[in-house]
Amino acid sequence: MEGCTKSVLWRYVMVLLFFSAILDTASSVTHYSIPEEMEEGSVVANLASDLGLDVTTLNNRQMRLDIRSNKKYLNVNKETGELYILEKMDREYLCSSKTTNCFIKMEVTMENPVRMFNIEIEIVDINDNAPQFWRDTIRLDISESTAAGERFSLSNAVDPDIGSNSIKTYYLSENEHFNIEVQTGRDGSKFADLILKKPLDREERASYNLILTAVDGGVPARSGTASIIVRVLDTNDNAPQFDKDSYTINLTENAPIGSLVVKLNASDKDEGSNSDLLYSYSLYTSEKTQQTFSLNPNNGEIRVKELINYEDFRIYDMEIIATDKGANSLTGKCKVKILITDMNDNHPEISIRSVTSPVKEDVAVNTVIAVVSVSDKDSGENGQVDIHISADLPFALKESSDNYYELLVSEPLDREKLPEYDITITVTDRGNPPLSDNETITLELLDVNDNVPQFPQTFYTIPVMENNAPGASLSSITAVDPDLHENQYLVYFIIEKEIANTSMSMLFSINPENGNLYALKTFDYEIEKDFLFHIEARDSGVPPLSSNVTVHIIIMDQNDNTPLIVSPWRAQGSEVKETIPRSTDKGTLIAKVIAIDSDSVHNSRITYQFLQNTDATLFSLDQYNGEIRTMRMFSYRDSRDQRLVVIAKDNGEPALSATVTIKLSTVETALKTYTEVPLEYDIFSDLNLYLVIGLGSVSFLLLITILVTIVLKCQKAKPSKAAPPSRNSVISERNSTIADSTLVSNDAYWYSLFLAETRKGKLVVRQPVPKGARYIVSSIPRSTGLTETSDSAASTLQVRNSVSIIRERFA
Incomplete structure (x- = not known):
């Protein structure tokens, strides 16, 4: 039983180790170290073997090598699984010379199933670069009076290799007067100081040629050399002295290029070359100053080199060094301060903001139309500005804050007088001569209905000939409205007025659009002689405005009535019979023809003429009053019956007339x-x-x-x-x-x-x-x-x- 338990535990441990190995393989990075400058085709390692891959499946599984952030310097042979050099690699090119470690990171990707491997190639530095000085020749001028132990800085050498392959030390060629001391900088770089071990004697030896060798720590070691030429100078124990320790110069801006600012003078008590001086700027003089002013190194003249602008720099500080030409040159210093004086060379500037255009013509007074800001880069009075606009404009400028002004409406505006304003704002500084600038604001006015229609006349008298045709045009009565658009569209009306229970609109009509006036009936002068009424013109604004005009229609008479003979009276178409004694005296009134005409003026003026007269020597007719008188007395030869035909004719064009026939009979006896x-x-x-x-x-x-x-x-x-x-x-x-x-x-x-x-x-x-x-x-x-x-x-x-x-x- 115990043996069985141990067997199960062992198997469990083996499974855990197996899975741990698989996970470790998938997540670990394979690391290789190779020296730089390996030849192309050199094998780095068998990647398939190291990764535990079957070489025969590399093609089928589409093995791919990806290099991050670098050119593809390596590749994989899919037949053998070897990682080889595709192109030479220079560590100093790939990585910074200051970098200790240089790596190339790659990814190997496999398909079916997908697996990825991280590869890291470390490029190991080799000693393939020799130390090199910035200058091949280092020249030093050392006075013979220089004390022993004096140090002189030398140009250091550089080596792009790192570590032990970089510069390790310096060597100086053998001599009795000089030695070097190798110093190590904070970054690990090495540099050497030349140390005078023993005072020099120019009369014994005027110059020294030393060889400075820089050696790296590579195996084999590489080195580089520089020549140090030491010239022993005569003792120069007097330094140059300027006339003054400091100079203050006032210079006007915009001074012409090349103009002289100041001529500095320094002197040296030594003789010969030890008293020949060179002038130069010290390190404390800014580049801007050196760009603006030129210094003649031989005579100390400072001249304007480029345009000077007070607004850019107002004070230029410089330190001038006078160096003698002795072997061991001595220097003297002085300070120069150049104060730039402002000139009125900058025009004032105007900036217009928040312009409100267009505006309604009834805009309220003191309404802000625009905000104006002014500035001038000059200083003093040259930078003080005055702003104004034309005095005849209905606008005003009001200062709201420092250099800010509000453009206000100062008077009521009227679009009909001027529909648009060009407001020119002028700003002038107080310099001498003054400079100015201007900007123009175009302000457009929008129309409002503020004008009543106006008729050209206050009273129209229109003559109309009687017997006119109905619908005939009498006249055109039009008004004008200076407003725009719907505010100027006019409609015309006849103001109703009744005459004898007859509406005026039944007698006349007016076209509401153009004001043409028409008669609607035929007028008779003998019945109607004139009409008086009003016509109104109303615009289409909101609210509408209107005005009216008085129209007087005068009916003009026509000669359309024939004269009517009322004396002597006779029946229609009959003759007038008169009896007169034959003893009638000369000039006696025999009869008077009277005719009346209902026309007027000249159409009613009647003249009389004989149309027929039996004896033209017997009777006369007054053409104006129609009186018939005897021109002589009757004789026995005159006929007893006289026939007179009188025509009464008016003065019209054409003239109308009427006739009367008078039959006169003479008798011998007087009347009872x-x-x-x-x-x-x-x-x-x-x-x-x-x-x-x-x-x-x-x-x-x-x-x-x-x-x-x-x-x-x-x-x-x-x-x-x-x-x-x-x-x-x-x-x-x-x-x-x-x-x-x-x-x-x-x-x-x-x-x-x-x-x-x-x-x-x-x-x-x-x-x-x-x-x-x-x-x-x-x-x-x-x-x-x-x-x-x-x-x-x-x-x-x-x-x-x-x-x-x-x-x-x-x-």
């Missing part, structure tokens, strides 16, 4: 007196009826005219003028009565008074009066008596009881 003839009144005749209607109408118009005239001229009432005396009148006796009648005439040339006769009435014709008078004439029944004038050639009948005539004249 009116006292003997009873008057008969036919009040129911057609003529009387017409005259009564006309009288009533004219009387009503007369009353209205009088009332209006009194109201208008109550302050300046003019006295009425007496009627001019009548000339001779001819009264033809008819066996009838005379009816009352009234006639109103506006003609500027004449007025007429007549009593319209009936078949048995009497006709009284009055002489015309001056132009411009207006008369209202009424007739009343005459008295029955007539007187006969016996002194004339033919008796003239006059009305004994005169007809009362009422007359008014208006200025």
Whole structure:
């Protein structure tokens, strides 16, 4: 039983060891060490054997070698499983010379099943590099007065190999005056100091040629040499001295390149070469200073080497060394401080931020449009700046903080006056001469509805000829709005107004888009003479704005009414018959033709002419008042019947006319007196009826005219003028009565008074009066008596009881 337990435990331990070996194989790194510079094809090791791989399965399992971060210097022979050199390896190239260990890490990958192995190749250094000095010749000048024990630094040698293969020590060729002491640096490098063991005597020996040998610790050892040339100089026991220990120089910036800054002077009491001096910058002089200023090593002149900018450097400090040319040169030092004086060579700078554009034209005053910052790299007054904008702009600058300004709206803006502003901001420094800069801000204004539409005229008077065609265009009444877009789109309306229960929109219409005005009906001057109404223009802004204009339509008269002959009266198409005595005197008024025209002004002015005259030497016709008078007395040769045709023509274009035919019959005896003839009144005749209607109408118009005239001229009432005396009148006796009648005439040339006769009435014709008078004439029944004038050639009948005539004249 005990033996069985031990057997089981042993097997368990073996299994654990087996798995541990497998895990160790998968996770461990295979390490190889090879020397550098192995020849190509050299076998490093049998990798298959070391890894426990079957050589015959390497190809099938696609064995692959990957090198990390390096060129592929090694490869695996898949036939033999050997790891061999593919290309020579230089440790100094692959790894830093300071690195102690140099490794190449690789991975071996197997497929089917996948297995990976880490390989590490250590490149072992070999002594393949000899020590080498930076300079082959080391020159030293040692004065003969140098004391023993003085040390002189020598250039050290370098060896890229490491460890024991690096530099181990230095050797100096045999001599009695010099020795070396090998020093070890902190990094393990070796360098040698030359030590003067015994004072030199230039007269005994002027120079020494020493060989310094550097030897590494490799096997076999490698070495490198450098020549040390020691020149023994004459004793130089006087150091150079400058005139002053320090110099302070003021230099203006932008000084021309090559201009002299200062000429330094140092002196040496020695003679010969020991007194010849060289000037140089010390190590304490910055590279920037040496780049800016040049130092002449022979004469100590310091000149400007490149452009000097005060804003970059304001003070330059330098230390100048004067070194004599003795064998053992001595030096003297001085300090130079160059203070740069500022010039006004920098223009002020403007930076515009937070620009608000566009803005509405109704933007509030003191609104910030932009923030402006200014700067100037100069100093003092050269760096102090003044900022301003044009005084005629509605903007202002307000300082908000140091060198920051706010551009504000200082006055109300109006896009219609100026839709865009170019605001030029100018900044000027206080230097001499001053420098300036400017920036321009373009500010665009957005429109708001702040303008009422405007008509070019406040009152429109539009003449319209009567008898116009309905729908005819009368005029175009347009307004303008300086706003933009919908704020300037105008709509036109007629403001409603009723005239005699007729809406104005029934008489006229207006195009709402372009303001064209049209008449909707035909007008008659004799009925409608003018119209007065308003037109409104309204824009489309929010809220809308509007304005209106007064329009006065004046109806112009046309010559569309034919003159109407009202005296002498006759039936339609009949002749007028008159009887006159043959004893009628020359110049006697035989008849008067009166015509009226309902047109106005020149269209109603009537002239009279004979269209037919039996005897042109017997009768004359006044072309203005229509009076027919005798030009001579009748003779026995003249015919008893005279036929006169008179045409009454108006002054229109074309002229219209009417005619009347008067048949005159002459008698030998005088007429009986009116006292003997009873008057008969036919009040129911057609003529009387017409005259009564006309009288009533004219009387009503007369009353209205009088009332209006009194109201208008109550302050300046003019006295009425007496009627001019009548000339001779001819009264033809008819066996009838005379009816009352009234006639109103506006003609500027004449007025007429007549009593319209009936078949048995009497006709009284009055002489015309001056132009411009207006008369209202009424007739009343005459008295029955007539007187006969016996002194004339033919008796003239006059009305004994005169007809009362009422007359008014208006200025």
